[in-house]
Amino acid sequence: MDKRTVYMDHSATTPVREEVAEAMFPFYRELFGNPSSVHAQGRTVRRALEEAREKAAQALGAEPGEIYFTAGGTESNNIALRGAAKERGKPGHIITSSIEHHAVLDVCSELAAEGHRVTFLPVDQYGRVNIDQLQEAITPDTFVISIMAANNEIGTLQPLEKIGDVARDHKILFHTDAVQMVGQLPINLKQLNVDFLSLSAHKFNGPKGIGALYMRKGTKITPLYCGGGQERKLRPGTENVPGIMGLSRALELAVAEIGDKKKRLEALRNKMTTGLLAIKETILNGHPEERLPNNVNVSFKHIEGEAVLLSLDLEGIAASSGSACSSGSLDPSHVLSAIGLDHPTAHGSIRFSLGRGNSDEDVDYLLEVVPRVVDKLRRISPTYHP
Amino acid sequence: MYNEKVVEHFSNPRNVGELPDADAIGENGSFKCGDTMKIYLKIKNDRIEDVRFQTYGCGAAIASSSVLTEMVKGKTLDEAMQITNQQVADELGGLPPLKLHCSNLAADALHNAIKNFRNGKGNVESA
Numbered sequence: 001m002d003k004r005t006v007y008m009d010h011s012a013t014t015p016v017r018e019e020v021a022e023a024m025f026p027f028y029r030e031l032f033g034n035p036s037s038v039h040a041q042g043r044t045v046r047r048a049l050e051e052a053r054e055k056a057a058q059a060l061g062a063e064p065g066e067i068y069f070t071a072g073g074t075e076s077n078n079i080a081l082r083g084a085a086k087e088r089g090k091p092g093h094i095i096t097s098s099i100e101h102h103a104v105l106d107v108c109s110e111l112a113a114e115g116h117r118v119t120f121l122p123v124d125q126y127g128r129v130n131i132d133q134l135q136e137a138i139t140p141d142t143f144v145i146s147i148m149a150a151n152n153e154i155g156t157l158q159p160l161e162k163i164g165d166v167a168r169d170h171k172i173l174f175h176t177d178a179v180q181m182v183g184q185l186p187i188n189l190k191q192l193n194v195d196f197l198s199l200s201a202h203k204f205n206g207p208k209g210i211g212a213l214y215m216r217k218g219t220k221i222t223p224l225y226c227g228g229g230q231e232r233k234l235r236p237g238t239e240n241v242p243g244i245m246g247l248s249r250a251l252e253l254a255v256a257e258i259g260d261k262k263k264r265l266e267a268l269r270n271k272m273t274t275g276l277l278a279i280k281e282t283i284l285n286g287h288p289e290e291r292l293p294n295n296v297n298v299s300f301k302h303i304e305g306e307a308v309l310l311s312l313d314l315e316g317i318a319a320s321s322g323s324a325c326s327s328g329s330l331d332p333s334h335v336l337s338a339i340g341l342d343h344p345t346a347h348g349s350i351r352f353s354l355g356r357g358n359s360d361e362d363v364d365y366l367l368e369v370v371p372r373v374v375d376k377l378r379r380i381s382p383t384y385h386p
Numbered sequence: 387m388y389n390e391k392v393v394e395h396f397s398n399p400r401n402v403g404e405l406p407d408a409d410a411i412g413e414n415g416s417f418k419c420g421d422t423m424k425i426y427l428k429i430k431n432d433r434i435e436d437v438r439f440q441t442y443g444c445g446a447a448i449a450s451s452s453v454l455t456e457m458v459k460g461k462t463l464d465e466a467m468q469i470t471n472q473q474v475a476d477e478l479g480g481l482p483p484l485k486l487h488c489s490n491l492a493a494d495a496l497h498n499a500i501k502n503f504r505n506g507k508g509n510v511e512s513a
Contacts, residue, residue: 302442304442304443306444307396307443307447310396310445311396325446325488326444328484332420347420380448381440381441382423
């Protein structure tokens with residue numbers, strides 16, 4: 001096949017879809033008012049903002065008053081966890097998993113340095129937490145459990161309902177970083193015992209720099225910032241109106257299309273996975289079934305991830321890797337280490353994440369290019385003996 | 387991120403492979419940090435007659451290994467011992483700062499090979 005541009009890094013970020021950009025433009029142009037202003041320009045924008053909030057809430061099965069707009073997933077995580085800790089006021093115990101995104105891990109580590117105790121639950125070889133281990137970890141001081149809905153690297157889904165039940169039984173707050181799941185798999189907050197949920201627009205074809213925190217009605221946390229009353233004081237500062245309009249429209253569309261998208265991407269994902277696993281000495285990372293529809297994460301033995309990425313990039317294919325050299329640290333990804341991969345296997349991992357724009361032809365092209373690339377790099381490797 | 391010369395050496399690496407009758411073998415790196423290189427030397431009259439390399443590593447590691455083999459062919463062992471990590475990076479036209487440590491692999495492996503040769507441990511592998 002001729003060289004094509006194939007973007008397969010949707011878990012890193014996604015393009016803004018046309019309808020979303022259209023929804024945002026008026027708020028950069030004539031609808032520029034500050035939603036807190038008394039005058040007509042302000043009131044018009046305030047109305048639009050609250051409508052956007054209603055739509056976002058509806059898409060998640062929540063009430064509008066439970067949706068708080070933030071600057072993204074990282075900020076939502078910080079507000080929820082630090083806010084809960086601040087509200088508690090005294091040291092306590094936090095339970096999280098060893099495979100959380102740094103936007104949760106780092107917050108927990110900092111809270112630990114400030115006097116809280118943190119349990120980082122181990123995961124099995126697929127990256128799933130164990131409910132029994134979660135139960136055993138609970139103490140009278142446990143005040144929050146934070147477990148991500150789906151892992152960004154290996155795509156594994158966590159048993160949110162079961163975790164929520166455990167949290168509810170013990171009256172512990174349950175936060176889930178759902179940044180990778182929102183827009184990919186249905187979420188109905190009426191049916192989940194979740195107290196906080198983080199999401200980020202640029203993962204579901206919305207703009208960067210805007211996200212949301214769902215906080216169940218009746219939950220109280222201490223805001224991290226002060227200086228205004230916006231977002232019920234949880235996130236003061238003049239609202240990023242265009243961002244909010246974009247997030248809401250993107251979420252509305254993503255949820256409306258979720259069934260078809262899941263089917264389509266799962267088919268592409270499975271075709272890709274089968275094709276890649278046909279390459280010798282290649283393994284799949286993460287659970288084979290309980291995983292995001294768009295995620296394929298494999299390790300190619302005997303070769304290193306960044307070299308694969310570079311080779312793919314030269315052929316027009318964009319992906320990412322858990323190798324140290326592709327992240328600038330000396331350690332491979334903590335997620336791959338947590339699921340028990342040895343160093344060479346972790347360094348040889350590649351994540352392909354599909355999205356709206358990917359086609360069957362993209363997968364065909366990838367399956368033509370990857371075996372060639374892997375073979376070429378293996379011929380350079382000291383450990384590969386064909 | 388990488389300049390044209392690095393990409394060229396990465397895409398078309400020179401002197402890849404083994405030398406079954408190598409006079410010296412040197413290794414460097416570790417799987418822990420994600421790069422490892424093996425260099426094979428054929429030495430005649432104190433000169434490097436032929437060289438091959440095998441590398442498990444990133445783009446910078448492979449390119450550095452490749453350019454190093456070009457730099458050492460025909461050099462005396464003393465001259466080869468003088469080659470520094472910085473010279474390898476310079477020969478490539480520079481590397482991003484984060485990637486400089488990947489380029490250290492090559493010169494160090496070369497020096498290990500020569501040390502092995504001089505210690506009479508020619509083709510015994512050691513780091």
